[in-house]
Amino acid sequence: MTQIVKRVLLGCAAVLEILRASALGVPHGFTTRAGGVSPAPFDALNLGINTADAPEHVARNTLRLLEHERIAPGALSTLEQVHGTVVHEAKASGGTALAAPLGAGDAVWTEQPGAVVGVRVADCVPVLLVDPEGRRVAAVHAGWRGAVHGVLEAAIAALKARGTRPAALRAAVGPHLLSCCFEVGDEVAEQFQARFERVVIRTGAGKPHVSLLGSVRQILEGAGVTRVEALEHCTSCDPRFFSHRRDRGQTGRHLAYVRCAFEGA
Numbered sequence: 001m002t003q004i005v006k007r008v009l010l011g012c013a014a015v016l017e018i019l020r021a022s023a024l025g026v027p028h029g030f031t032t033r034a035g036g037v038s039p040a041p042f043d044a045l046n047l048g049i050n051t052a053d054a055p056e057h058v059a060r061n062t063l064r065l066l067e068h069e070r071i072a073p074g075a076l077s078t079l080e081q082v083h084g085t086v087v088h089e090a091k092a093s094g095g096t097a098l099a100a101p102l103g104a105g106d107a108v109w110t111e112q113p114g115a116v117v118g119v120r121v122a123d124c125v126p127v128l129l130v131d132p133e134g135r136r137v138a139a140v141h142a143g144w145r146g147a148v149h150g151v152l153e154a155a156i157a158a159l160k161a162r163g164t165r166p167a168a169l170r171a172a173v174g175p176h177l178l179s180c181c182f183e184v185g186d187e188v189a190e191q192f193q194a195r196f197e198r199v200v201i202r203t204g205a206g207k208p209h210v211s212l213l214g215s216v217r218q219i220l221e222g223a224g225v226t227r228v229e230a231l232e233h234c235t236s237c238d239p240r241f242f243s244h245r246r247d248r249g250q251t252g253r254h255l256a257y258v259r260c261a262f263e264g265a
C-alpha cells in the first residue's frame with residue numbers, strides 16, 4: 001500500500017509552488033514554474049496565452065492551477081495584455097469552461113463575489129489590490145511602460161470611482177525583474193528619472209539600472225496606499241521563475257490572481 005502511494009507521489013513530482021503575500025486577507029497567488037505539463041523552454045507551468053507553447057498545454061496548466069485553488073474555470077477573468085493603461089471590470093464568477101480574455105487592457109478588477117481576476121507576467125510587475133471595506137479586488141500588469149504611463153493609477157482610480165478609499169487598500173507586489181537585472185538604455189532611464197525619485201541606479205561606466213519596485217512603491221504611496229507588501233524575488237536571478245529577459249523571449253508566463261472572497265460575505 002505504501003509503495004503505491006509513493007509511486008503516485010513520484011508520478012506527480014510536478015507539484016505546484018504558489019507564493020502568497022501574508023496580509024491580503026483574500027485567496028490569491030503568484031505562480032512559479034513548478035507543477036505544469038509544458039516542455040522546455042516553457043517548463044513547466046506556462047500560463048501564457050501568447051507564447052509558442054501548445055495551447056493545450058497552457059489550458060491543462062491553467063485548469064491544474066484552478067483545480068488546485070478550488071476555483072471554477074469560468075470564474076477567472078484575464079486580459080489581452082498590451083502594456084497600456086486600460087482597466088476592465090470582470091463579472092464572471094463561475095462556469096466550467098475557461099473564459100476568453102475580456103479584451104485589451106492591463107488591469108482588471110471585480111466586486112462580484114467569487115470572481116477571480118488575474119494578470120500574466122514574466123519579468124513585469126504584478127500588483128494585486130484588495131479593498132476589504134468595499135469588498136473589491138484588482139490585478140494589475142505593470143511593465144515598465146505601464147508603470148511610467150500610469151496603469152496602476154488607472155486601476156486605483158477605477159476602484160475609487162466605485163467607492164474604494166485608497167487608505168483602506170492592501171497591495172501585494174509579486175516577483176518581477178528586480179533592479180539587479182533591469183538594465184536599461186539612457187532613454188528609458190530618463191523616462192523613469194522624469195517620473196520617479198531615486199529609482200535609477202548608475203554605477204561606474206555601465207548602463208543604468210532601474211528599480212521597478214521603487215517606482216511602484218512611489219505610485220502606491222502617491223495614491224494614498226500605505227499597506228504594501230513586496231515579494232522580492234528576482235525573476236531573472238531565481239530559476240523558479242520565467243524571465244522574458246533572461247530567456248530571450250522564449251519562456252512561459254506566470255499568473256498573479258486574486259479572488260473576490262471576503263470573510264462573512
Ligand SMILES: [Zn+2]
Pocket residue numbers: 177178179180181182234235236237
Ligand atoms: Zn536579478
